[in-house]
Amino acid sequence: MITGTGVTKTYKQRGDVLGGRTVQALRGVDFTVRKGGAVSFIGESGCGKTTLGRIIAGLETYDSGEIVINGVPMSALRPRRRQPYFRRIQLIHQDPYSALNPTRTIHQTLRAPLTLRARQTRRSDAWVDDRAEELLSLVGIDPGYVLGRYPHQLSGGMRQRVVIARALTVDPEMLVADESVSMIDVSMRLSVLALLKDLRERLGVSLVFITHDIATARYVGEDGELYVLYRGQVVERGGTEQVISAPEHPYTQSLLSAIPVLHGLEQPGPERVVPTEALDERHPDAGCLFARRCPFRTERCEAERPALRRGADASHERACFHAQRRSVIPVEAVA
Amino acid sequence: MTTTSPETGGHPGAPSPPGLAGGPGDMTAPGVRVRDLVVVYRTPLGELPALGGVSLTIEPGTITGIVGESGSGKSTLALSLLNAVQPPGRISAGSVEIDGLGNVLELGGDDLRQARGRHLGYVFQAAQNSLNPLKTVGKQLLDLGRSHGADDPRALVRDARSLLERMGLDGARVLDSHQHQLSGGMRQRVGIMLALVLNAQLVILDEPTTALDMITQATILRIVREVHKERGLTTLMVTHDIGVAAEVTDRLAVMYGGRVVEHGPTMDVIGAPSHPYTQGLIRAIPRLSGDTAEARALPGRPPTLGTLPAGGCVFRERCPLRMDVCETVEPPPVLVDRRTVACHAVAGARQERVVREERVVREQERVGREEERA
Numbered sequence: 001m002i003t004g005t006g007v008t009k010t011y012k013q014r015g016d017v018l019g020g021r022t023v024q025a026l027r028g029v030d031f032t033v034r035k036g037g038a039v040s041f042i043g044e045s046g047c048g049k050t051t052l053g054r055i056i057a058g059l060e061t062y063d064s065g066e067i068v069i070n071g072v073p074m075s076a077l078r079p080r081r082r083q084p085y086f087r088r089i090q091l092i093h094q095d096p097y098s099a100l101n102p103t104r105t106i107h108q109t110l111r112a113p114l115t116l117r118a119r120q121t122r123r124s125d126a127w128v129d130d131r132a133e134e135l136l137s138l139v140g141i142d143p144g145y146v147l148g149r150y151p152h153q154l155s156g157g158m159r160q161r162v163v164i165a166r167a168l169t170v171d172p173e174m175l176v177a178d179e180s181v182s183m184i185d186v187s188m189r190l191s192v193l194a195l196l197k198d199l200r201e202r203l204g205v206s207l208v209f210i211t212h213d214i215a216t217a218r219y220v221g222e223d224g225e226l227y228v229l230y231r232g233q234v235v236e237r238g239g240t241e242q243v244i245s246a247p248e249h250p251y252t253q254s255l256l257s258a259i260p261v262l263h264g265l266e267q268p269g270p271e272r273v274v275p276t277e278a279l280d281e282r283h284p285d286a287g288c289l290f291a292r293r294c295p296f297r298t299e300r301c302e303a304e305r306p307a308l309r310r311g312a313d314a315s316h317e318r319a320c321f322h323a324q325r326r327s328v329i330p331v332e333a334v335a
Numbered sequence: 336m337t338t339t340s341p342e343t344g345g346h347p348g349a350p351s352p353p354g355l356a357g358g359p360g361d362m363t364a365p366g367v368r369v370r371d372l373v374v375v376y377r378t379p380l381g382e383l384p385a386l387g388g389v390s391l392t393i394e395p396g397t398i399t400g401i402v403g404e405s406g407s408g409k410s411t412l413a414l415s416l417l418n419a420v421q422p423p424g425r426i427s428a429g430s431v432e433i434d435g436l437g438n439v440l441e442l443g444g445d446d447l448r449q450a451r452g453r454h455l456g457y458v459f460q461a462a463q464n465s466l467n468p469l470k471t472v473g474k475q476l477l478d479l480g481r482s483h484g485a486d487d488p489r490a491l492v493r494d495a496r497s498l499l500e501r502m503g504l505d506g507a508r509v510l511d512s513h514q515h516q517l518s519g520g521m522r523q524r525v526g527i528m529l530a531l532v533l534n535a536q537l538v539i540l541d542e543p544t545t546a547l548d549m550i551t552q553a554t555i556l557r558i559v560r561e562v563h564k565e566r567g568l569t570t571l572m573v574t575h576d577i578g579v580a581a582e583v584t585d586r587l588a589v590m591y592g593g594r595v596v597e598h599g600p601t602m603d604v605i606g607a608p609s610h611p612y613t614q615g616l617i618r619a620i621p622r623l624s625g626d627t628a629e630a631r632a633l634p635g636r637p638p639t640l641g642t643l644p645a646g647g648c649v650f651r652e653r654c655p656l657r658m659d660v661c662e663t664v665e666p667p668p669v670l671v672d673r674r675t676v677a678c679h680a681v682a683g684a685r686q687e688r689v690v691r692e693e694r695v696v697r698e699q700e701r702v703g704r705e706e707e708r709a
Contacts, residue, residue: 044548155636185404186575190619191632212549219621219630244623258553259623260582264606275550278503278520329623333606 001206002056002089002174003032007065009051009232024285025051027232028065030308033174033206038224040209040217040240042255044279047229050178053210057176058086090167094179096159100151106162107132107147113169135165139195157188164195168203175199176208181216189216196220214256218244228252231289234308238316248311248323251290257328266330273328288320296322364569365434365454365537367393367416372429374411374420376640383640385411385424387593387649390668393586395434398563398570400580400601402616403590404637412590413539413573417451418442433537452483456530458523460542465526466514472525473510476532483533491532498528501565502558520551524558531562538563539571544579556583577616581605589613592638592649599674609676611654648679656680 009026025048033039033056041049054060055067067074069085077085093099100109110132118128133143139161151159160180167175177196181189197220200207207224211217217226218240226240228251236249247253250273257272275293288294291301298321306319369391375382386408393399403409414420416431418439430438436450451457459465467475473492480491496506502524514522523543530538540559544552560583563570574580580587581601588598589610597610608614615633622630635653643649651661660679668675669682676682 044550157636185637186577187404187616187619187633188636189632190621190630191634193621194632213621215621215623218623219627222627255549256623258549260553260556260576260578262578262581262605262617262620262622264581264602264604265617274553278518278551278554279548332625 001033001035001070003030003068004056005030005066005068007031007052007055007067008063009048009055009060010063024232026055026062029229029232029234031227031234033208035173036200036204036206038200038207038209038221038240040211040221040224040226041229042211042214042217042226043229044212044255046231046279048232049210049229052229053091053176053178053208056174056208057089057091058082059091087170088172089174089176090170090172092160092163092167092175092177092180095183096156096163097151097183099163100159102151105148105150106136106154109162110135110166110169113166117169117171131169135168136162138168138199139165140191141165155188156184157192160184160192161195164192164199168199172205174206174208176210178210179212180209182211182213190219193220214244214259228255233289233319235290235320236316236318237308238313242313242316244329246316246325247328248316248325249290249318249320250294250296250322252318253326253328254293259329261330263333265333267333269328269330271326271328273326296324298322363434363536364395364567365436366395366569367391367434367537367571368430368432369393369412369415370430370432372412372415372431373427374408374415375425375427377423377425378640380641382425382427383643385593385640386415387643387665388429389590389593389595391588391595391598393569393571395569396567397585398560398572398583399586399588400584401571401573401588401590402575402577402580404575406592406637406639407590408593409573409575409590410541411593413457413541413571415440416537416539416571417455417457418447419451435536449483452479452533452535454535454537456533456535456538458526458530458538458540458543460545466522468514471511471513472517476510476529479529479533485533495528495532498531498562499524501562502527503554518551519547520555523547523551523555527555527558527562531566536567537569537571539573541573542575543572544574544576552579559583577605578620589616592643594649594677595668595675596650596677597674598668599672603673609671609674609681610650610678611656611680612650615653615655648677650678654680658683 006028007026008028011023011025013021013023029052041052043049051060055062074082111128114128114131136143136146141158141161146154146158181192184192193216196207199205207221209217209220221240224240225237226243227234228236230251236243236252243252247256253273254275257274261268273295276295277293287303288301288306291297300321306321308317308319310317311323369389372386372389373384374386375384389412401409401412411420415426420426426440431440432438436454439450442450476491476495477488480488485491495510499506499509504521504524509525544555547555572580572584584601587601587604588595591612597604597613604613605617608617618631619633633653638649647663648661648666651657658679666677666679666682668677671681671685
C-alpha cells in the first residue's frame with residue numbers, strides 16, 4: 001500500500017533574462033493505492049498526472065508532502081534506503097519503441113534483471129532462463145518466437161508486453177502504467193489493457209493507471225478508484241464507475257462530454273458540458289483553478305479555491321462550490 | 336435496397352481548366368471517384384503494394400471518414416488525392432477523378448501546384464510541423480497567396496482573419512504570431528485556415544486531432560463539422576480513431592491492408608458493422624457504460640507491407656469467418672444494403688438471403704395464382 005499526503009512539485013521553466021516562470025505541477029495531492037487495488041489518474045496534458053506517476057515510481061523528487069510505502073514514511077529514509085521500496089513499484093512507459101534497448105535481444109533484456117534477482121535470492125542460472133520464458137508466457141507471447149529477436153522485429157503490442165514482462169522480473173507490488181497503450185495500434189490496444197487487468201487479478205499487483213482516455217481507465221479499473229486532476233489539483237475522486245456515471249465536478253463533466261459519441265450505437269448525453277474557453281496555463285491561480293473555463297462559475301469561484309469535499313456519498317469527493325450531478329456520458333441509441 | 340450510385344451529383348457544369356478555377360462562380364462541393372488505385376513502395380524486397388486496387392466514391396458535400404490502423408494505406412490514399420505520393424512510393428495504376436479537375440494523376444507541374452490549395456486543401460497531421468517556425472502565420476499566409484496568384488493580399492488577410500475568428504481565435508493576434516506562440520489546438524486551427532483560405536472545396540484532414548487533448552479535440556471536431564456545413568465542402572478525414580470518425584462523419588470507409596473493406600453511411604457501419612474487421616474494431620473499443628466484459632480484443636496484428644499475403648483476403652489471418660475461398664480469391668467489394676463490403680462470408684450470406692427471399696416471393700406468387708384460380 002502506498003499513500004501520499006500533500007504532495008507538491010514545482011518546475012521552473014527556463015525563461016528570458018528576467019528568469020522563467022514556475023509551473024505548479026502538483027498542488028498538494030493526497031492519494032491512496034491499496035494492495036491489489038487499481039487507481040486511475042486522468043486529466044489533460046499538463047495536469048500533473050505523469051509527474052505524480054513518476055513520483056510514485058520513485059523517479060521524481062517532490063517539494064513537500066509525504067509518501068508512505070507499506071507504513072514506512074519515505075522522508076525518514078536516505079535516498080539509498082528508499083530504493084528497495086521503490087524497486088517494487090515499476091513504471092511502464094508510454095513508448096514501447098524507446099523503452100527497450102534496440103541492440104539487445106529480448107533474451108538479453110530480460111536476463112540482466114533476472115540474473116541480479118537470482119543472485120539476491122541465491123537461485124541457479126537455470127532459473128534465469130526458465131523465469132524469462134515463464135514471464136513471457138505470462139504476458140501472452142510465445143517465448144520461442146521472441147526470445148532471440150530484437151525489439152525492431154516486434155509489433156508495438158508485443159514490445160509493450162516485453163516491457164511489462166521486464167517490469168515483472170523484480171516481482172513488483174505495483175505497476176504504474178503511463179499512457180501505456182496510446183502508441184499501439186487500435187486493434188491491439190485492448191489486449192494489452194486486458195493483460196494489465198489480468199495481472200492484477202492473477203498476481204495481485206496493484207495498478208496505477210495514468211491516461212487521458214477515461215474509457216480505458218474504466219476497462220482496467222472498473223472496481224477501482226478514479227482521480228481527476230486539473231492543473232495539479234485533484235478536483236474529483238471516487239469509485240471509477242461512480243465518477244464516470246455520476247460526475248459532479250464541471251471539469252470532469254467537460255472531459256466526459258468531450259469523448260466522441262459512437263453515432264449509430266450511442267446518443268450524446270443530455271447534459272453535456274462545454275468549457276467556455278480553452279485551457280491557458282497563464283490563467284491566474286486565485287480562486288478555483290477551473291473558474292475561467294467553467295460555465296457555472298459565480299463570484300465566489302473567482303475569489304476562493306474550493307477544497308475536496310464529500311458529497312452525498314462518503315467515498316465520492318469533489319472540489320467545487322456548485323457541485324451537481326449531470327448526465328453527460330453517451331447513452332445507448334434506441335434501435 | 337438503396338444503391339450508392341457512383342455518379343450522384345458531381346460535375347459542376349463544364350469542368351474549368353485546372354489552375355484557373357476557384358473563383359466565386361465555382362463553389363460547388365466536388366465529388367471524388369477513385370478507381371482501381373494501386374500505389375507501390377520500392378523496398379529491398381521489390382515493389383510492395385501499399386494500396387492494392389482501391390475504388391472509392393466520395394459523394395459531393397459529405398464528410399467521409401477513412402479509418403484504419405498504421406499500414407492500412409489510409410495516408411497513402413489521402414496523398415494520392417493530391418497526386419503527392421513521394422518516392423520510394425509510386426502510383427502505378429488507377430485514376431482519381433475530382434470534379435472540376437479531371438484525373439489528378441494526369442496533372443503535373445504548375446497545374447498540379449495550382450490545384451493543391453485552390454481546389455484541394457490539406458490539413459497535415461501535425462500542424463506544428465507544417466508551419467515555418469521562422470515566419471509569422473501572416474507572412475506564411477501572404478506567401479501562400481503569392482504562390483497561388485491571389486492578387487488582393489488585403490482580401491486574403493481579411494478572409495484569413497474571419498476564418499480564424501469563426502474558429503474562436505483572435506485573428507489579428509494569431510496572424511502576428513510565430514508557431515511556437517500558439518497551442519496545439521490553435522495551430523491545428525491555423526492549419527484548417529490555410530487549407531480553406533483559397534476557397535478549396537475539397538478538404539482533406541490527416542489525423543487532425545492526434546496529440547490534442549480531449550476537450551481541444553472536441554472543439555476541433557465541432558469546428559470541422561460547422562465549417563464543412565457553412566462552406567459547403569466535401570471533407571475527407573483520415574484517422575485511426577473510429578470514435579473520432581463516428582463523431583463527425585456522414586460516411587465511413589474502413590481500410591485494412593491497402594484495401595477499403597467496408598464503406599457506407601457512418602450510422603449504419605457503426606451501428607451494424609458488416610465486415611468482420613469492422614466488427615472486431617468496434618467491439619475492441621472500451622466504452623463508458625455497459626459491461627466491460629463485452630469489449631473484446633481483436634486477435635493477431637495488422638499486416639505490414641512485408642507481411643501482406645500475396646493472394647486471397649488480406650484479413651483472413653485474423654478472421655473468425657475464414658473459409659477456404661479466402662486463401663486464394665481476394666473478395667471483391669459487393670453492395671450490401673447501403674454499403675460496399677469486401678468479404679466472401681458477407682457476400683455469401685447476402686447471396687443466400689437473396690435466394691431465400693426470391694424463393695419466398697416465388698412461393699407467394701404461386702399461392703396467389705392458385706388463390707386466383709380457386
